[in-house]
Amino acid sequence: MRIQLRRVSYIAAALVFVIASEAVRQFLLERVIARCDADGGGARAISACSELIRRAPADSIAYYNRGNAYQDLGDRDRAIADYTKAIELFPFYAAAYNNRGNTYLSAGSYDKAIADFTRAIEVNPKHALAYSNRAWTYAQIGKPADGLPDVEKSLPLQPADARALNTRGHLFEALCRTDDAIADFRRSLAQDPDNQDSQEALKRLNASP
Secondary structure, eight states, X not given: OHHHHHHHHHHHHHHHHHHHHHHHHHHHHHHHXXXXXXXXXXXXXXXHHHHHHHHOTTOHHHHHHHHHHHHHTTXXXXXXXXXXXXXXXXXXXXXXXXXXXXXXHHTTOHHHHHHHHHHHHHHOXXXXXXXXXXXXHHHHTTOHHHXXXXXXXXXXXXXXXXXXXXXXXXXXXXXXXXXXXXXXXXXXXXXXXXXHHHHHHHHHTTOOO
């Protein structure tokens, strides 16, 4: 009888150890996920996301977040590779298309950027950033008339978006609609007083903030 009780005690202790170990593993995993999800995590986020990918190779969000971290560090090639992998795992990942488009845009690959912003919009027709980013890309390649409809779709979705207002200001300026441009640059500054691009645009147009 005493031996049987001792065996039960060992089993109970083993169960407690297993449960405690699983709780520790879950806690550590949640910390890894939190670091991977952190905005602007830089090298720490890359390390955490790499660990998460090792544990869950099909986690598209981990690839997306690591792509964001690489982008923050200016590593475009690795950022594009991770966004591409995230899209392979989840072909309807609008944010990954948008962010890969931003990376292409920063590299001067305008056609690829437009293609990605377009795909993001196809996947999510209410993706305000994709509209405004495509509009900005059109502004960069001298096609303001093509960009204006995009930013007009973006602003109703995010009316207080300083960057979108700044983009529309540039489009209006390129289309020689100076008064409209000044109004938008001022609206942009009202939302983000530190927006240097809008400040410089108003100086260029001889207009006060």
